[in-house]
Amino acid sequence: xxxxxxEELRKWRSCKGRLPLIVRGARQVGKTWLxxxxxxxxxxxxxxxxxxxxxxxxxxxxxxxxxxxxIGLLEVMAxxxxxxxxxLIFFDEIQxxxxxxxxxxxxxxxxxxxxxxxxxxxxxIVEHKGLSFPVGKVNYLDLHPMSFSEFLMAVGDGPLAxxxxxxxxxxxxxxxxxxxxxxxxxxxxxGMPAAVQIRSEGGAFASVRTKQxxxxxxxxxxxxxxxxxxxxxxxxxxxxSITSQLAKENKKFIFSHIREGARAREYETCFAWLxxxxxxxxxxxxxxxxxxxKAYAEVNVFKLFLHDVGLLSALSNLDxxxxxxxxxxxxxxxxSLTEQYVLQELIASGWRSxxxxxxxxxxxxxxxxxxxxxxxxxxxxxxxxxxxxxxxKAYREKYMPDLAIxxxxxxxxxxSGLINIPLYAICRIGDIAxxxxxxxxxx
Numbered sequence: 001x002x003x004x005x006x007e008e009l010r011k012w013r014s015c016k017g018r019l020p021l022i023v024r025g026a027r028q029v030g031k032t033w034l035x036x037x038x039x040x041x042x043x044x045x046x047x048x049x050x051x052x053x054x055x056x057x058x059x060x061x062x063x064x065x066x067x068x069x070x071i072g073l074l075e076v077m078a079x080x081x082x083x084x085x086x087x088l089i090f091f092d093e094i095q096x097x098x099x100x101x102x103x104x105x106x107x108x109x110x111x112x113x114x115x116x117x118x119x120x121x122x123x124x125i126v127e128h129k130g131l132s133f134p135v136g137k138v139n140y141l142d143l144h145p146m147s148f149s150e151f152l153m154a155v156g157d158g159p160l161a162x163x164x165x166x167x168x169x170x171x172x173x174x175x176x177x178x179x180x181x182x183x184x185x186x187x188x189x190x191g192m193p194a195a196v197q198i199r200s201e202g203g204a205f206a207s208v209r210t211k212q213x214x215x216x217x218x219x220x221x222x223x224x225x226x227x228x229x230x231x232x233x234x235x236x237x238x239x240x241s242i243t244s245q246l247a248k249e250n251k252k253f254i255f256s257h258i259r260e261g262a263r264a265r266e267y268e269t270c271f272a273w274l275x276x277x278x279x280x281x282x283x284x285x286x287x288x289x290x291x292x293x294k295a296y297a298e299v300n301v302f303k304l305f306l307h308d309v310g311l312l313s314a315l316s317n318l319d320x321x322x323x324x325x326x327x328x329x330x331x332x333x334x335x336s337l338t339e340q341y342v343l344q345e346l347i348a349s350g351w352r353s354x355x356x357x358x359x360x361x362x363x364x365x366x367x368x369x370x371x372x373x374x375x376x377x378x379x380x381x382x383x384x385x386x387x388x389x390x391x392x393k394a395y396r397e398k399y400m401p402d403l404a405i406x407x408x409x410x411x412x413x414x415x416s417g418l419i420n421i422p423l424y425a426i427c428r429i430g431d432i433a434x435x436x437x438x439x440x441x442x443x
Contacts, residue, residue: 025143027121052093067111145191190310212314246336
């Protein structure tokens with residue numbers, strides 16, 4: 001498998017003044033594989049501690065946290081020398097050893113020559129418990145589920161992924177039918193590496209679905225093990241309600257759909273846990289598209305998505321054949337899968353300010369609002385080829401954005417400030433924005 005984050009790790013290694021790196025992400029998005037692959041390709045050797053599997057290793061950090069003392073003990077444990085810039089030190093599931101997390105501060109201050117990477121699926125637990133966290137003394141890399149282009153590489157369509165990522169959109173459209181076929185498959189499989197691997201080895205959708213449900217159960221199990229009992233129970237209720245929330249024409253999250261009489265204040269802590277564990281993505285509403293859009297976001301009005309389209313497909317119990325064959329009977333929920341996919345691609349591409357728009361009467365809605373430098377981009381998502389979008393038309397007439405984008409199954413097209421991007425090429429929005437609006441440092 002190939003992950004684009006390998007290039008981010010290489011940039012980190014060569015960066016002057018680098019700090020110890022924390023790789024964050026939900027359980028089973030491939031953090032351990034990524035770091036081990038990085039070590040295999042770019043270092044002579046790897047010294048790794050998994051604190052979940054080796055709880056006794058925590059004793060190394062029972063004394064003072066002087067890096068030289070810790071390095072010496074790690075060398076004894078590993079049976080080999082740890083050479084700066086040549087050995088990668090990897091602390092996996094570091095949330096199970098909070099003092100190891102604290103020790104990163106001293107590696108940053110007193111031993112910056114050592115390459116130290118830490119990873120944890122539920123690092124939020126350490127933060128929630130108020131334990132010592134090395135704020136300002138670490139770098140971060142956020143790992144997400146595999147993107148559509150990474151999925152293409154994994155299932156043997158690497159050349160197609162290359163065209164998608166670097167070709168002009170006219171050339172990409174030549175391969176549109178093949179890309180649409182693969183995109184429907186991705187809607188079922190998603191980007192969790194274990195599910196992708198099953199599919200890449202010729203496994204049936206049924207086997208993929210079994211693995212996805214196991215992953216969902218592992219999330220619930222983690223919360224049950226580490227979170228307060230009431231938080232774990234309510235978080236599970238939230239996750240299980242996502243499919244019914246997104247099946248509505250108005251996808252705004254309604255607390256009473258979790259259970260009768262539920263109120264927002266009862267679930268605030270649960271949302272904080274789910275978001276910081278990277279299990280869900282919350283997209284808040286704005287009613288006025290001003291810069292910065294996050295400053296105008298309504299905290300208690302939002303749409304809630306899982307972090308992976310394949311998991312959402314599994315949780316919905318939707319027959320994979322329905323998605324792959326494009327049966328119109330399921331257009332409403334398939335539209336939700338499409339929104340999930342688009343959001344996932346945006347996040348994987350580095351977009352950080354993402355909201356949605358509706359007016360005060362909720363009679364006109366734009367699926368996503370993006371901030372690109374000083375520009376606000378409305379993005380309308382269509383799951384098929386029916387492009388009627390009254391909301392986008394009304395929005396453009398009222399706010400006259402410099403650029404408006406519609407994502408659909410139709411080929412690339414430009415008409416008077418409105419650009420149609422094929423859904424399979426949604427990862428190219430940043431390139432299009434740069435071409436039409438000029439470059440900014442980050443999306």
